[in-house]
Amino acid sequence: MSTARANRITPYLFMAPAAVIMAIALLYPLGFMVYGSFRDWDPSQSIGETEFVGFKNYVTLWFDPAFRESLSVTLIFAFSVVTAEMILGVGLALLLDRNIRGMSLLRTLFILPMMIAPVVVGLMWRYMYHPTVGTFNRTLKSMGLEGVDWLGQHALLSVIIADIWQWTPFIFILALAALQSLPRSALEAARIDGATAWQQIIHIKLPLMMPVLVVTALLRLIDAFKVLEVILVMTEGGPGLSTEIVALRISRTATEFRELGTAAAMSNYLLILLLLFTIGMFTLTRLQEARAKRLARQIQEDE
Amino acid sequence: MQERANPAFYALLVALIFMAVGPIFLMFINSFKLDVDIIGGTTGLIFLPTIQNYETALCDLLWYEPDHLDFCSLKFGGAFINSLIIALISTALTLVIGCMAAYALVRFNFMGRDTVSFTTLMVRMVPPAVLLVPVFGLWNNNFCIREDGFAGMFLPESFFGRGGESCLAGTHGGIILIYVAMNLPFVIWILQSFIVQVPRSLEEAARVDGAGPFQVFFLVVLPLIKPGLAAAAIFTFRIAWNEYLLASALSDRDTRTVPILIVNNMSEFNVEWGVIMATGMLLAIPPIIFTLFASRQIITGMTAGAVKG
Numbered sequence: 001m002s003t004a005r006a007n008r009i010t011p012y013l014f015m016a017p018a019a020v021i022m023a024i025a026l027l028y029p030l031g032f033m034v035y036g037s038f039r040d041w042d043p044s045q046s047i048g049e050t051e052f053v054g055f056k057n058y059v060t061l062w063f064d065p066a067f068r069e070s071l072s073v074t075l076i077f078a079f080s081v082v083t084a085e086m087i088l089g090v091g092l093a094l095l096l097d098r099n100i101r102g103m104s105l106l107r108t109l110f111i112l113p114m115m116i117a118p119v120v121v122g123l124m125w126r127y128m129y130h131p132t133v134g135t136f137n138r139t140l141k142s143m144g145l146e147g148v149d150w151l152g153q154h155a156l157l158s159v160i161i162a163d164i165w166q167w168t169p170f171i172f173i174l175a176l177a178a179l180q181s182l183p184r185s186a187l188e189a190a191r192i193d194g195a196t197a198w199q200q201i202i203h204i205k206l207p208l209m210m211p212v213l214v215v216t217a218l219l220r221l222i223d224a225f226k227v228l229e230v231i232l233v234m235t236e237g238g239p240g241l242s243t244e245i246v247a248l249r250i251s252r253t254a255t256e257f258r259e260l261g262t263a264a265a266m267s268n269y270l271l272i273l274l275l276l277f278t279i280g281m282f283t284l285t286r287l288q289e290a291r292a293k294r295l296a297r298q299i300q301e302d303e
Numbered sequence: 304m305q306e307r308a309n310p311a312f313y314a315l316l317v318a319l320i321f322m323a324v325g326p327i328f329l330m331f332i333n334s335f336k337l338d339v340d341i342i343g344g345t346t347g348l349i350f351l352p353t354i355q356n357y358e359t360a361l362c363d364l365l366w367y368e369p370d371h372l373d374f375c376s377l378k379f380g381g382a383f384i385n386s387l388i389i390a391l392i393s394t395a396l397t398l399v400i401g402c403m404a405a406y407a408l409v410r411f412n413f414m415g416r417d418t419v420s421f422t423t424l425m426v427r428m429v430p431p432a433v434l435l436v437p438v439f440g441l442w443n444n445n446f447c448i449r450e451d452g453f454a455g456m457f458l459p460e461s462f463f464g465r466g467g468e469s470c471l472a473g474t475h476g477g478i479i480l481i482y483v484a485m486n487l488p489f490v491i492w493i494l495q496s497f498i499v500q501v502p503r504s505l506e507e508a509a510r511v512d513g514a515g516p517f518q519v520f521f522l523v524v525l526p527l528i529k530p531g532l533a534a535a536a537i538f539t540f541r542i543a544w545n546e547y548l549l550a551s552a553l554s555d556r557d558t559r560t561v562p563i564l565i566v567n568n569m570s571e572f573n574v575e576w577g578v579i580m581a582t583g584m585l586l587a588i589p590p591i592i593f594t595l596f597a598s599r600q601i602i603t604g605m606t607a608g609a610v611k612g
Contacts, residue, residue, distance in 0.1 A: 011411035018404035025484030029437035108598040115590040117545035247432035
């Protein structure tokens with residue numbers, strides 16, 4: 001009897017520390033943020049002293065051109081890095097999917113960019129983009145060409161390039177893992193039937209990799225909305241608002257403009273956007289699972 | 304089973320490695336150059352290497368006074384120690400708490416299990432920037448111990464600063480708490496896929512021999528999921544070591560971490576490239592070491608974390 005009761009409490013004992021910490025430091029703050037977003041809130045006030053303003057913060061933001069600008073910068077940034085990284089990463093994986101010497105060295109060195117601090121990535125690229133001492137302009141000038149105003153005129157593009165450098169390896173490694181776990185029999189059959197390399201890629205490899213690729217792209221997309229430090233160090237959001245992503249704007253609204261209520265409403269907008277993407281990802285994986293199950297059943301019935 | 308490949312592939316491999324490592328190598332080289340050499344434009348490898356930049360960065364840890372410095376303004380050594388304390392403690396806590404939770408989610412059927420597992424998945428997508436405002440507000444105003452309150456009676460008076468209260472903001476504990484919370488969902492997620500693979504019969508055998516649930520967990524399950532633990536530890540350490548935004552909101556002068564110091568130095572008017580590169584290199588060294596020694600675990604963890612995502 002007592003062992004039965006002990007067994008019933010055990011899972012709760014194992015779960016308790018994690019549940020308590022996540023409740024105190026994640027869920028409570030998130031609720032607090034939603035609550036604060038309806039208030040006129042100054043950092044010097046505690047939340048009890050603030051005034052309830054209803055949806056004022058949300059409405060102001062909706063019609064605020066600066067916020068809209070930073071929202072569109074964020075979307076452009078996120079979608080262009082994910083597109084470029086998917087094409088490059090999957091392309092490289094298809095090209096390099098063979099047993100050649102040096103692959104494991106490449107994989108090891110390839111994950112370096114994502115392991116080192118975003119702050120450090122930002123400072124390396126800020127140095128390389130520097131108008132006079134930077135590597136790129138120096139190389140261009142030594143070849144007799146004009147220097148490019150990387151972090152000025154082309155700031156968003158430069159930031160996107162830095163992110164592509166850092167995160168293409170992520171896609172590459174996941175795509176390579178997916179490729180190497182494909183059923184050998186299907187590829188073998190295609191080769192015997194005389195399919196060219198291109199036909200193999202388009203009709204067999206890509207469709208079979210698709211489930212993994214979709215999840216990878218969505219994971220990367222959600223992560224792309226978290227990027228902040230690289231851009232902060234490289235451009236601080238400038239020049240003007242050209243690289244000010246929403247995350248950066250939240251931090252500036254909170255610390256420079258000292259409007260915590262508005263910053264909270266902004267965070268909430270970002271959260272809702274990400275929630276939509278996450279729900280999209282869930283539905284897609286569920287659909288794929290259902291499809292895989294149906295196919296498996298069909299095959300069984302055929303036998 | 305090596306295939307004989309076209310030399311073009313080797314050229315491509317070399318080019319890719321050069322692109323991935325080039326910027327890091329550039330930073331490494333520049334951290335040993337004087338500012339004169341960096342700005343003067345003697346590109347290439349011909350220069351006199353100096354550790355002066357590292358001396359400037361670590362001046363508060365050195366036992367001697369470097370000749371070129373009159374005054375130690377960059378308190379980098381202290382920040383380095385803060386970063387180490389925060390990253391190591393939060394990694395250890397996240398791992399212990401996270402693998403217990405993952406075990407419960409995989410092996411037990413209990414009320415609220417689906418809710419917990421769903422919540423864990425959903426909070427994984429929350430960006431740190433979203434947490435900035437509420438965490439700043441709560442850690443400064445709500446998560447405090449007041450001297451005249453209940454808990455205050457058990458603590459010495461010296462524990463409380465001005466105003467008779469002591470808050471979570473500005474302490475190592477405050478930063479560690481948010482890092483543990485931020486990393487838990489990911490660690491639970493990754494470890495679940497490793498725990499599923501542990502054969503149930505092993506656990507049952509231990510139970511028959513009279514081991515309690517905690518003994519089964521610590522003595523049987525944990526040793527079997529070591530690769531998963533290594534991967535989870537590296538990812539947690541990486542976040543805690545590299546994070547800037549929340550640390551900058553929660554730390555004060557004594558608890559500053561390295562990323563904060565680097566960003567503060569960057570935004571100053573006159574950038575001293577050599578010293579900046581040296582501090583960047585110091586911040587990058589631990590992750591680089593992990594990568595070189597445990598790349599296999601990192602790749603396994605990455606695939607396990609994504610494929611199930």
